[in-house]
Amino acid sequence: MAATYELYIMSTCPYCRKVLLYMKQHDIELPLRDITAEPEARATLERVGGKAQVPCLFIDGVPMYESDDIIAYLGRTFADGAEPSISAEEQAELDEGAACPIF
Numbered sequence: 001m002a003a004t005y006e007l008y009i010m011s012t013c014p015y016c017r018k019v020l021l022y023m024k025q026h027d028i029e030l031p032l033r034d035i036t037a038e039p040e041a042r043a044t045l046e047r048v049g050g051k052a053q054v055p056c057l058f059i060d061g062v063p064m065y066e067s068d069d070i071i072a073y074l075g076r077t078f079a080d081g082a083e084p085s086i087s088a089e090e091q092a093e094l095d096e097g098a099a100c101p102i103f
Contacts, residue, residue, distance in 0.1 A: 006032075007056070007070075008032075013055065014096075015054070016055045026075075028074055028078045028079065057073065
């Protein structure tokens with residue numbers, strides 16, 4: 001039986017953008033839930049995970065937090081273990097407004 005996935009994000013979150021970039025680079029498509037646009041998504045995240053922390057990947061209803069952990073899981077599961085990589089332009093976009101580099 002195949003696992004079910006949902007990725008909870010906020011469009012302004014640099015760590016969410018980091019995960020989304022990895023997904024884009026490796027043609028990984030998962031259902032997305034933006035907790036700023038969907039109040040019910042935020043409520044679900046708080047109810048199940050006990051906090052509104054994003055990014056959060058639900059795998060068969062079980063939350064996984066931390067962008068690096070999510071990327072590692074996605075790499076193992078969907079991208080043949082591909083390590084994250086980023087161009088200078090992508091890095092600048094991710095870092096925009098951040099206090100420290102994201103990758």
